[in-house]
Amino acid sequence: MSDTGERIFSQAVEDYVKAIYKLQNEGQSVSTTDLAKKIGATPAAATKMIKHLAENRLIDHTPYYGVRLTLAGERVALEIIRHHRLLELYLHQALGYGWDEVDAEAEKLEHHISEEFEERIDRMLDYPRTDPHGDPIPTRDGLIEPNRGKPLAESEPGETLMILRVRDSSPEALRYLASIGLHLEVVVRVKEKQPLDGALTLDVNGVTRSVGRELAGYVFVEDRKAREEVSVP
Amino acid sequence: MSDTGERIFSQAVEDYVKAIYKLQNEGQSVSTTDLAKKIGATPAAATKMIKHLAENRLIDHTPYYGVRLTLAGERVALEIIRHHRLLELYLHQALGYGWDEVDAEAEKLEHHISEEFEERIDRMLDYPRTDPHGDPIPTRDGLIEPNRGKPLAESEPGETLMILRVRDSSPEALRYLASIGLHLEVVVRVKEKQPLDGALTLDVNGVTRSVGRELAGYVFVEDRKAREEVSVP
DNA sequence: CGGAAGTTTTAACCAGGGTTAAAATAAAAT
């Protein structure tokens, strides 16, 4: 009950921290070049920001060897991701945005909402755990559940699977997946798997569909049986 | 259907243009000092921005004699004010914000919502004409109705008036007004007016209330009879 | 081991939006 809702870090800082968080989630330490690429700036700009972040104890920096978030940095990242995912869900549920549209709008808003706003939409959505792509929403105090599911691309013929999560890659990919019936919670059965390119033939609600290996790598699933025990929280 | 939703002007530019618009609405041309004060920066900073705005044909600047918005500038100002007031109403209606809280939150968001978002909340609110303080919401194509009502402070004993609009001054003032029953659409009767300080004694829903001249200057009213003919849009 | 190649960092610079201090101008007052 002490802070008055002022933002502590600039939007740029928040963007970098968030980018580092995401890169860190596949591969231990984050390189300057990868970070620069993700942010859309030059490596030189990234280096300068890295110094700034390190001075503010948001990251540990071993020159020439990359960067890792400190605990403080992770807290900042998770707060922004919380904003982002709550906003995505809110836009979807309350304003009818499609799951391919929510990311762009949430990106614009995530740095600018107050704690009050966050709290209100959280309550309005009844304290949700996942966003419209099935990604977990961090809690107010910076905890996050692990990502759910294994890639559909790694499944084998005969398996019956439920879609739990879809990587929020491009709006086009999301729209295409939706168009062939691959939404969250949908159950699919794997009919065939091409031996060479890994393309899958699926049964989706009685309709036969094909997805290439790349797209199938964006869809995360869980064995049908495992799901029955978890049920509603 | 041509622009991709990119913002054309910086947030700073938008803030200055909005400030000029508001100052212009009482007193013809806007002085550097007043503008600086409104923005919360030094006159030197305002001068620099004024040059920038003039180069972009958003204002006409007569050095040493002040500034006026061009038509283009007015369009920009009204677009931001539209965002602001739609947001205020949305926060109030959809998220339960009090009328004393909406201004601060809308201030943060008004620069960052897309046309899509604007369109969606506009539809969701069923194309409203006024915000929670009774201020008119500009249309999508930059038209705005004149401010409604005359100051309560100028009314005389015996008059029966309906509250149409309340100046969005401070959250405290708004909270106080609400606490004594002075909301929008409420009908009051003027019982007395102090000859010297202009303080009013009112009948508000059967309760007797006093408001000083300053506060009464923030409340805008219309003669009760005039209202009956207008009715619901 | 010694380059060659790729990555990272440094250096010098730019633009936007701010500051303070000083100079220029307008308005008011003796």
Place this chain on the structure above:
DNA sequence: ATTTTATTTTAACCCTGGTTAAAACTTCCG
């Protein structure tokens, strides 16, 4: 009519977040 006062503008500077070009460091390979 001239001086005083207040306002506005200019000048010189700061900080943030970017750029390009060059230098420093790793790494990998012959």
